[in-house]
Amino acid sequence: xxxxxxxxxxxxxxxxxxxACSLCCACCPSCKNSTAxxxxxxxMLVIGTIVAAVMLDxxxxxxxxxxxxxxxxxxxxxxQLLKVEQCDNVVGYLSVYxxxxxxxxxxxxxxxxxxxxxxxxxxxxxxxxxxWFFKILIMIGICVGAFFIPRGAFGQAWxxxxxxxxxxxxxxxxxxxxxxxxxxxxxxxxxxxETENKCYYFGLFFCTAVFYILSLAMVxxxxxxxxxxxxxxxxxxxxxxxxxxxxxxxxxxxxPKIQENQPRSGLLQSSIITLYTMYITWSAMxxxxxxxxxxxxxxxFTPSTINNGTTTGGTNVQLAVFDWQGIxxxxxxxxxxxxxxxxxxSNSQVGKLxxxxxTILQTDTGSDSSAATDGGEKxxxxxxxxxxxxxxxxxxxxxxxCLGALYVMxxxxxxxxxxxxxxxxxxxxxxxxVKISSSWLCLAIYTWTLVAPxxxxxxxxx
Numbered sequence: 001x002x003x004x005x006x007x008x009x010x011x012x013x014x015x016x017x018x019x020a021c022s023l024c025c026a027c028c029p030s031c032k033n034s035t036a037x038x039x040x041x042x043x044m045l046v047i048g049t050i051v052a053a054v055m056l057d058x059x060x061x062x063x064x065x066x067x068x069x070x071x072x073x074x075x076x077x078x079x080q081l082l083k084v085e086q087c088d089n090v091v092g093y094l095s096v097y098x099x100x101x102x103x104x105x106x107x108x109x110x111x112x113x114x115x116x117x118x119x120x121x122x123x124x125x126x127x128x129x130x131x132w133f134f135k136i137l138i139m140i141g142i143c144v145g146a147f148f149i150p151r152g153a154f155g156q157a158w159x160x161x162x163x164x165x166x167x168x169x170x171x172x173x174x175x176x177x178x179x180x181x182x183x184x185x186x187x188x189x190x191x192x193x194e195t196e197n198k199c200y201y202f203g204l205f206f207c208t209a210v211f212y213i214l215s216l217a218m219v220x221x222x223x224x225x226x227x228x229x230x231x232x233x234x235x236x237x238x239x240x241x242x243x244x245x246x247x248x249x250x251x252x253x254x255x256p257k258i259q260e261n262q263p264r265s266g267l268l269q270s271s272i273i274t275l276y277t278m279y280i281t282w283s284a285m286x287x288x289x290x291x292x293x294x295x296x297x298x299x300x301f302t303p304s305t306i307n308n309g310t311t312t313g314g315t316n317v318q319l320a321v322f323d324w325q326g327i328x329x330x331x332x333x334x335x336x337x338x339x340x341x342x343x344x345x346s347n348s349q350v351g352k353l354x355x356x357x358x359t360i361l362q363t364d365t366g367s368d369s370s371a372a373t374d375g376g377e378k379x380x381x382x383x384x385x386x387x388x389x390x391x392x393x394x395x396x397x398x399x400x401x402c403l404g405a406l407y408v409m410x411x412x413x414x415x416x417x418x419x420x421x422x423x424x425x426x427x428x429x430x431x432x433x434v435k436i437s438s439s440w441l442c443l444a445i446y447t448w449t450l451v452a453p454x455x456x457x458x459x460x461x462x
Contacts, residue, residue, distance in 0.1 A: 033120070034391040037129045041107075042337050044139065045401050048103045049330075049408045055095040056412060093413045094151070097158050100409035102143035104165070106135075107402035114394035120387050128394050163415070165406025167434045170280070172400055173336045174442035177276055178449055180339060181269040189264045204268055211271035218278040219243055225295055226285045232293035235285050238436055242281050245443050246274040252450055261453040273446045277439050279328065284435035286325045287415050329411045337404055340397075 110128075117124050185204065192200035219239060227235040250270040252258060258265055288294040415431035 032391070033129050038340070038392070038397065040132060041398070041401060042340075044136070045103060045107075045337060045404055045408075046334070048099060048139070048143075048405070049412075052096045052099040052408065052412055055092070055099065094155055095147075096409055096412050097155060097162075098146040098149065099143055100162075100405045100412075101149075101158060102139060102146045103405035104402045104409075105142050105146075106139045107398045107405060111395050111398035111402060114398060117390060117394045119389055125390075125394075159410075162406045162410045163431060163434050165403045166410040166415070167438050169333075169336075169400070169403040169407035170435070170438040171441060171445070172403065173332060174273075174276065174438075174445055176336050176339055177272060178269070178446055181272040182264075182449075185266060185268045186264050189266075204266075208266075208268045208271045211268075211275045215246070215271070215274045215278045218275075218282065222278075222282065222285070226282075226293060229292045231290065235288070235293050238281055238284065242277055242439060242443075245440070246270075246277055249273065249443060249447055249450075252447065257454060258450050262450065265450060269446075273443070277443060279332075280435055280439040280442065283325055283329060284432050284439070287429075287432040287435065289429065326411055326414055330408075333404065333407060333411065337401075340400065 114124060114128060117128070119125070120129070188200045188204050191197065192204075222235070222239045226232065227239055250267060253265055253267060253270040286294055410431070415435075
């Protein structure tokens with residue numbers, strides 16, 4: 001078993017290790033050191049997320065009890081109570097808090113270590129791009145230690161930290177989404193201008209129309225199911241206000257003055273931001289403790305369960321664990337993490353306006369000369385493209401993954417108050433306001449990318 005684990009660890013280290021490791025490995029294709037490292041850290045976060053999600057299985061606690069001698073049937077009542085408490089710690093929302101605490105602590109530690117790394121000549125660059133086996137051990141060690149943190153106020157205190165981190169990561173998601181939208185539109189518009197192939201033109205029109213239609217459909221459903229009751233005035237305000245803001249940004253995006261400074265700005269970007277804003281609005285409303293304004297999807301599609309008190313409670317428990325809003329949130333999170341790991345910033349104007357250039361996204365640095373030199377060699381070649389300058393901010397990348405771990409924690413727990421018992425989960429208004437305020441800030445950031453070249457006319461963004 002030790003040989004197997006060692007071999008797997010060696011393979012992982014080889015695939016995402018330093019250039020020296022590539023001499024003894026042929027398991028991965030050639031790539032830049034900066035890209036390989038980012039993918040490696042992203043995979044660590046994704047695997048940790050999978051582990052945290054498994055701990056949310058409502059039947060996991062019962063399965064632990066079935067293992068002889070693990071959680072019960074011990075001699076001595078004191079020791080018995082201790083083992084039962086330890087088994088309770090590895091299931092439920094608090095266990096997710098502990099796993100995500102370990103991931104957040106690991107990435108925050110590396111964020112501090114990697115401050116002001118300028119090139120691969122810095123000794124700390126070797127830590128960033130190598131020693132993967134030891135870094136995995138460190139994360140596992142922190143995770144094991146997190147399960148020995150006394151319950152006390154840990155859950156409530158870490159939930160507040162998670163809300164703040166989740167809020168900040170939502171903003172980062174929007175920045176990445178803005179970059180994606182601008183990059184997509186610029187690519188298709190550029191290809192249309194080069195080839196005059198109308199497929200790109202109709203593609204832009206079709207995607208824009210689909211995104212706006214989906215947004216309008218969501219608004220309609222919101223009014224029907226989340227703002228129909230007289231007590232849901234707050235939801236009516238959220239829906240109406242965000243709808244007005246989305247109309248405003250769509251109009252602003254096509255104003256002649258905006259088009260003059262950003263010829264490729266258009267409705268495709270606005271439609272993507274509109275759809276994302278509507279998703280955030282829905283996500284916020286699902287955290288309202290008032291069930292008359294926050295029906296579950298099961299209640300919406302099978303209204304008969306609303307009047308059945310015996311089944312509604314059980315349904316809510318299941319939805320608290322496996323919720324469609326949470327699934328969508330995790331898919332968007334996965335897109336953001338992978339996009340930030342493999343995307344190279346090519347839109348300099350958007351990059352400078354949204355801080356993605358050399359901060360969140362990597363830029364093309366160095367050359368492929370080292371790859372070409374060894375091009376004839378068999379096997380993997382992870383070549384150093386950061387000898388003169390790093391391709392991205394090491395410190396900020398780790399800080400972003402730290403926020404990503406906190407966002408995962410809040411998403412997997414549906415932003416509820418922490419508990420080990422799935423039957424005592426409670427939504428809270430604080431998370432509702434965190435999400436809805438993030439939607440407003442997201443719209444403000446997108447608007448800034450449109451008007452900044454006009455307001456700061458004395459600055460060069462191109």
